Amino acid sequence: MDYTKALTPGIQAVPESSIKEFFDIINEMPEAISLGLGEPDFVTPEHIRKVGAASLLEGHTKYTQNPGLPELREDIAAYLRDRFSLEYDPADEVLVTVGGSEAIDLAIRCLVGAGDEIIVPTPTFVCYGPLATVCGGAVKEITAREENGFRITAEQVRAALTPRTKLLVLPYPSNPTGAILERTDLEAIAEALKDTNVIVLCDEIYGELTYGQDHVSFASVPGMRERTLVVGGFSKAFAMTGWRMGYLCGPRELVSHASALHGYGIMSAPTVTQHAAIEAMEHGMADIAQMREEYNVRRRLLAQGLRDMGLRCSEPRGAFYCFPYIGDFGLSDMEFCHRLLQEEQVAIIPGSAFGVGGAGYARVCYAADREKIEEALRRMKRFLVRLREQKE
CATH class of the missing domain: 3.90.1150.10 (Aspartate Aminotransferase, domain 1)
Incomplete structure (x- = not known):
């Protein structure tokens, strides 16, 4: 065959x-x-493991709502508000996913089609380009250079934009370079995008792991919330890689479609993991x-x-x-x-x-x-x- x-x-x-x-x-x-x-x-952490184990022993083994347990979505929304000054309605702007990886996959599948272009920094984590390629998209890489601290610039973004550009990926703090983007970097990129319809996918899985200054989310830049999808999760900050727990947040006009796709493909994130994630959010800082x-x-x-x-x-x-x-x-x-x-x-x-x-x-x-x-x-x-x- x-x-x-x-x-x-x-x-x-x-x-x-x-x-x-x-x-x-x-x-x-x-x-x-x-x-x-x-x-x-x-x-x-032990207290998170104990809550996960108790969830199983108490018989919480059925599906949850497609977008996740309401309490967890409320906790995620409160965390993003208090930690990064982001406002999301837990009812329909927060989606609980099977790790940050599913959130990235959903975002790209919802936004990228045949002939669309996606701008991705290089070097970066390996998943964005292949996921766009599967959807028929074309990947345009912009090099994050060592002499600039491995930070991409607004000038590079502006030069990469075409009428076919659909998505810009901002994966900071960066795997593999350890680079971060400062607020001035983000504001300059926002200025480059202001007259476009480009959506920004912010992979912020390492947002809690910065040294010397706090992470700044692109969605917190004035005017950028409406064009930004934020990916976060529990794997890196809470040492929960095997639990597979993440989230996607953004405007309901975008998240609703990701939630529908998630419902068809996954149904809901694992119930036991969601209970453990609630414990992490409420008592794990x-x-x-x-x-x-x-x-x-x-x-x-x-x-x-x-x-x-x-x-x-x-x-x-x-x-x-x-x-x-x-x-x-x-x-x-x-x-x-x-x-x-x-x-x-x-x-x-x-x-x-x-x-x-x-x-x-x-x-x-x-x-x-x-x-x-x-x-x-x-x-x-x-x-x-x-x-x-x-x-x-």
């Missing part, structure tokens, strides 16, 4: 993630130190603060360690990644990371896995305990000494 005739052109155009290929290798090396996986090393404080210590440890071995490393201001430049050794970033893994059993992710803008860099995650980070730095330093000797 010729399966190419069964599969859509869009799905055939989607390549397998090179991150997945790399983790397939890592999984065969149990002794390796992994600074690659973008996942908190903390377990979900101190947990975030404790984890953020520890991440900040590790951030400084890793960034300084990379610089001490002679690598150029921009200051990461959000998420839990450093993004050093590794292009001075006559190796591609993929070759560098493969050799580091094989020779020193340290796993980091090639920057090119996050788009053309990441070529020559590597993502190094500090969601690992300090002992592992220190040992990984020792091994990396040893590896770089050999590379420099071989280059001479």
Whole structure:
């Protein structure tokens, strides 16, 4: 049977993630130190786990309303109001999803069709382009450059706009660079968009993990709420990756369509997870603060360690990644990371896995305990000494 005739052109155009290929290798090396996986090393706080377990034991095993439990939607709306000055009606402007990933998928499927263009920064998380491609959209990448702190500019956005532009993705704080956008950056981008019908998709999954200053949401810029969809979730801030709990917020005229699609495809997010998320929202802010404080210590440890071995490393201001430049050794970033893994059993992710803008860099995650980070730095330093000797 010729399966190419069964599969859509869009799905055939989607390549397998090179991150997945790399983790397939890592999984065969149990002794390796992994600074690659973008996942908190903390377990979900105990009080949240207990509420989830109690939900099961109390028999809460049926569907909820399609958009999620009313109490959870109210909690999410209150959190966004108090934390980021965003106003959403929990009745029809907050949708509970199966992780932030489903929220992103819903937004793109609702907004992008054949021939539409989507503007995406590079380097960035890997999902936006492929999801748009499946829908028949065309991806236009704009490079976030190291000399600008890996922040895209309003001038770049303006230059990328065409009559076919449907969506701009703002994935900040950034995976993989650790960059954030400041209010002045957002206001300038807002000015570039003001006479367009472009919708902005803000992936703010790392919004609680910033260091030195609070995250600013694009939707809080005057006049931008009406054109912005905000994606958030519980995976990174509350260490709840396996629970799969996220949300999509925005104007009801957009969220209503995402909610309908969610109802057909998912029915509702898992009930037990929603109960755990309520506990996280209502009693988990101190947990975030404790984890953020520890991440900040590790951030400084890793960034300084990379610089001490002679690598150029921009200051990461959000998420839990450093993004050093590794292009001075006559190796591609993929070759560098493969050799580091094989020779020193340290796993980091090639920057090119996050788009053309990441070529020559590597993502190094500090969601690992300090002992592992220190040992990984020792091994990396040893590896770089050999590379420099071989280059001479």
